[in-house]
Amino acid sequence: MNTYTGATTISGGTLAIGAGGSIAASSGVNLTAADATLDIQAGSQTIGGLTGIHLAALATDVYLHDTYFVIAHFHYVMVGGAISAYMAGLHFWWPKMTGKMYNDAWGKVAALILFIGFNLTFFPQFLLGMWGMHRRYHAYPPDMQFLNIMSSAGATVLALGFILPAFYLTWSLKYGEQATDNPFGATGLEWQSSSPPPLTNFHTIPIVVTGPYAYDAVESERIYEKEEAITREVRERILAAEAERPVKETNVV
Structure with missing residues (x-):
């Protein structure tokens, strides 16, 4: 050397x-x-x-x-x-x-x-x-x-x-x-959308129920079920409101 x-x-x-x-x-x-x-x-x-x-x-x-x-x-x-x-x-x-x-x-x-x-x-x-x-x-x-x-x-x-x-x-x-909306039980708002997502990314406004990096093994299943329940409830309310909304009649001259 x-x-x-x-x-x-x-x-x-x-x-x-x-x-x-x-x-x-x-x-x-x-x-x-x-x-x-x-x-x-x-x-x-x-x-x-x-x-x-x-x-x-x-x-x-x-x-x-x-x-x-x-x-x-x-x-x-x-x-x-x-x-x-x-x-x-x-x-x-x-x-x-x-x-x-x-x-x-x-x-x-x-x-x-x-x-x-x-x-x-x-x-x-x-x-x-x-x-x-x-x-x-x-x-x-x-x-x-x-x-x-x-x-x-x-x-x-x-x-x-x-x-x-x-x-x-x-x-x-x-x-x-x-595939389900969240097949891996991941966190993050993108997993509240459908699979595949619509052109607007979300059918409804996603709801934050946990942090994006909360990967605790014990809590992940509970958080996933909570997200699914909230998302399902919001979708049902929006669909019900749209069904009850009166349709405007238009007169064609």
């Missing part, structure tokens, strides 16, 4: 720990909507954030730069922090958008396949990068063949994990059960 590398490793490593730690801690913010896909997303993003420490420290980045370690780190951050969150959001909002429920068991199977396929694809690339395999090379040493085959096999499993939701979500549009 030369003098410059050794002198900058201490300060660079300290800054990297701070930055990497904040990235890892930020993954906890995304756990408000408890979902299998979000749990996977949190763990993957944490690994991506922690491996960024090594790329931010000069002493290790000199060796790991432009290797497969960088590719693995990038995908653990982006797939763990963005793509998995997108898949979770798609499943979370699908009943509200379409008015149809998908098969929840298939959703959990798809999340498990995504988890296995993703780690089988990119975790071996951490090892390949540490062994010195650079990016954009069309050939590599024979002793790296096994991990490359494992990564390719994992990519096939990962593709299946993305294709499977396309099938059961499309299937639900025609054969899925009618």
Whole structure:
């Protein structure tokens, strides 16, 4: 290690720990909507954030730069922090958008396949990068063949994990059960609207009965029932008032 590398490793490593730690801690913010896909997303993003420490420290980045370690780190951050969150959001909002429920068991199977396929694809690339395999090379040493085959096999499993939701979500549009207004017992005014919502978003003015982040397990069912009762009562009153309203007669000349 030369003098410059050794002198900058201490300060660079300290800054990297701070930055990497904040990235890892930020993954906890995304756990408000408890979902299998979000749990996977949190763990993957944490690994991506922690491996960024090594790329931010000069002493290790000199060796790991432009290797497969960088590719693995990038995908653990982006797939763990963005793509998995997108898949979770798609499943979370699908009943509200379409008015149809998908098969929840298939959703959990798809999340498990995504988890296995993703780690089988990119975790071996951490090892390949540490062994010195650079990016954009069309050939590599024979002793790296096994991990490359494992990564390719994992990519096939990962593709299946993305294709499977396309099938059961499309299937639900025609054969899925009618979704209720709040199928997940979530808080927030948007879940008082019908599924799918009307063009005006709400049939009636929504009523606030709890905070948007009151996810207490004991109170959630009671709050949900209270919201349903109040919303139903308001709708009945409005419909009754509209039925009793006299119709104005117009004389056509």
